[in-house]
Amino acid sequence: MCDMEAHEDDIKITVRDLQRNAAAVLKRLEHGETISVTRHGRTVARIVPPDPAEEAINQAVADGLIDLTELSRARSAAQTARIRTAPSSPGETPLSQTLAELRDEDSDR
Incomplete structure (x- = not known):
């Protein structure tokens, strides 16, 4: 499976940070920010605000x-x-x- 590529403007957080700070992450999404989630230095997901x-x-x-x-x-x-x-x-x-x-x-x- 290929590594998902993060975009330059994305905020990068680890899976652990996402688990610990879900409310703060959601607040950033509400403000239109896109977040790349990493595990062991590799991007595993991108969370984007709603269209x-x-x-x-x-x-x-x-x-x-x-x-x-x-x-x-x-x-x-x-x-x-x-x-x-x-x-x-x-x-x-x-x-x-x-x-x-x-x-x-x-x-x-």
């Missing part, structure tokens, strides 16, 4: 705004764009706009 776009979709599914069955059938961006969503309340940003903004932010990285 904001994926989290927005998961929340929309949980809120009943997007039908998960329709989403799973979509095979292209065009098909995804045609998925029916619930109308936004007055003053709220439509979910489609929020997702588009998240995708734009992600592509800027």
Whole structure:
């Protein structure tokens, strides 16, 4: 099995440090940091913060705004764009706009 390669910007911690400081590690993830976990000097895992776009979709599914069955059938961006969503309340940003903004932010990285 090949050694997983750590990225330069990752914070590196040992498995033992992860076990002893799990709460602190999770707090760093909440702030967007990526962590490489090492064992005997070799990277064995990378822990990454959640993808904001994926989290927005998961929340929309949980809120009943997007039908998960329709989403799973979509095979292209065009098909995804045609998925029916619930109308936004007055003053709220439509979910489609929020997702588009998240995708734009992600592509800027």
